[in-house]
Amino acid sequence: MRYLALFSLFFIFCCSCGRGPAGTDVWVDEGLANALLFAKSSYWIYTDSVSGATDSFYVNTYSDDVAATTPHDPREAVRKHNVNIYITQRSNRAGDTIYHSWNYHMWEHYLNISHQDISGKKTPLYKSGNLQYPFRQGNDVVLTSYAVGGVTYPNVTIISIVRPGICEEQLYLAPNKGLVKIRMRHMEDTAFGSTASFSVLELQRCVVVGEKALGVSN
Secondary structure: OHHHHHHHHHHHHHHHOOOOOOOOEEOOOHHHHHHHOEOOOOEEEEEEOOOOOEEEEEEEEEEEEEEEOOOOOHHHOOEEEEEEEEEEEEOOOOOOOOOEEEEEEEEOOEEEEEEEEOOOOOOOOEEOOOEEOOOOOOOOEEEEEEEEOOEEEEEEEEEEEEEOOOEEEEEEEEOOOEEEEEEEEEOOOHHHOOOOOOEEEEEEEEEOOEOOOOOOOO
16 A cells, blocks of 8 residues: 555656646746837937938837636646837838838747838748747857947847848847847848848947836846
């Protein structure tokens, strides 16, 4: 009987391994939230290396919500936290109908950045894939210090978005600043820049206001 009791305890322990506490809320990682949550009053000024034009980007939409899961056992219900920040171009050129929009999607300890032309005919979303925070050295993510416009930014993450024959982008992401440089070439849609060469937007100045996320003590 003693062996049966021990076996039962061992079986229960094995079944419970890998499962989080029942009813646990899953929030955006605090470090990720502190680095990349920008309030709607934030904006960025970039200079286009090809045309010399200056454009601004601003936080158009900020959403912070928690969605509950519906498992078979109500005691295991989990609320999952998601943050979406849409940063939209405001062109200074008269008659310009090209507008870019970047979406930062954050959940748990993941970030996904997507890019879209939102003028007239919407182009497909070009996505970075799910990047795990803290960001690590790899094929698509390189950690370094990087100088833009005479300013050196520490811990810049270079994110590559490559779809052969369709698009190629490098996004230079700095903590508490956002995108300090955007290098892009889209072979199918000239709205994103020349198909033969890269268009490069470099940060000139910005006003960044942090935002407090649900469930995060930042």
